[in-house]
Amino acid sequence: MATKKILVVFGATGVQGGSVVKAVLGDAKMRESWTVRGVTRDVSKPSAKELESLGAETVAADLNNTSTLKGAMKDAYAVFAVTNYWESRSAEVEMTQGKGMADAAKEAGVQHFVWSSLPEVKEHSKGVLEHVEHFDSKAHIEQYIRISGLPASYFMPGFYMSNIPGGMFRQAPPNNDWTFALPIPGSTPIPLLNTADDTGKFVKGILNNREKTLGKRIYGATDYYTIDEIVKEFKEQYPEAGKTAKSAELPHDVFKGIMMKTGAPEKSAEELLQNMRLMNEFGYYFGASLDESHSIVSDKLTTWKEFMQMAPAFAELK
Structure with a gap:
């Protein structure tokens, strides 16, 4: 029997990493040829134990301690690597980790x-x-990887659908509509991703199409939706609550x-x-x-309508 390839997943208890673990281990065909090693700082926490119950091996490593990374990758064929900028709010920290x-x-x-x-914004927007x-710190890590000669593919996650229900899209005073x-026009297109469910679908496609995806950027989004389209589908899904639903373009200082x-x-x-502003002014x-990126994905991606039906913030509207 052939030895299975090891996929090491960093951030395995996070949203992106967790999605990759679940997608690979939930696919009977992939389980025939892959095993998953989930990397987290604390292998004793419940989220790590949940991964073990799915069939993953878990190992402890700390992105801030590079000496722990080598052991985590021992004998690995593939690695999914992700960082969380918002934990430190520091590009320097994130780039050191990556x-x-x-x-x-x-x-x-x-x-x-x-x-x-993610795309490099400062350079491509000509400093605007x-x-x-x-975005830029992840892009600089990508540049480093490309120069290093490491065989790599680049997953570019879209705008998290989970940021919308109850967050950016919520009941607002004075009428609770x-x-x-957002501080951009309603006609602005946004590439939406159901991060928790669909990140793994894209990464599976990358792993299963190695020769096709090496050196390539894979854009992780179901589709481009304008803000107005997002509101329109909400109104159709929830006619009563949606009677007065609307988009609003906030002045920049108000948003800040x-x-x-x-x-x-x-x-x-x-x-x-x-x-x-990036989404409105440059995209x-x-x-x-998204077409080429979709061509490697065999699983159905989550639409905004389907995501709304699962969103806890909209649950009472059913």
Whole structure:
């Protein structure tokens, strides 16, 4: 019997990493040829035990301690690597973590490194948007990986659908109308991703199409939806609650003020504002089509309508 290939998944108890673990172990065909090693800081926590119950091996490693990374990747064929900028709010920390994983993967002889990346905004916007740090830091890690010669593919997650229900799209005063409020026009297209369920579908496609995806960016989104289309489908799904549902374009200073009231430092509030502006002024993926990325995915991707039906914030509207 042939030895199974080992897939190492960093951030295995997080949203993206957890999706990859569940997608691979939930696929009978992939289980024939792959085993999964989930990496987390604490293998004793319930979320790690849940992964073990699915059939994953779990190992402890810390992205801030590069000496722990080599052991986590021992004998690995493929690695899914992801970082969480918002944990430190530091590009320097994130880039150190990403480069550390890439260096350890190269030393371990990994044959397919899948990096959760994002587009470089400052350069492509010609300096108009110079503070979208959580995109640019991941893009700089991608550049480092490309120069290193490590065999890699680049998963580019879209806009999290989970940010919308009850967050950006919520009941608002004075009339408690459902309002999708962002500092950009309603005609702005947003590439939506059901991150928890669909990240793994894209990564499975990357792993199953190694030769086709090496060196390529895979855009992780179901489709582009405008803000107005998102509201329209909400109104159709929930006719009673949706009678007065609407989109609202917030002035930039108002949006920043709201972010700061929820606890974001001013620097982060400006970063989030520029992140929103990116979608309107340049495009989240700078105009890239999703077609080629969809061609490697064999599982059905989640639509916004389907996601709404699962969203706890909308549950009482059924």
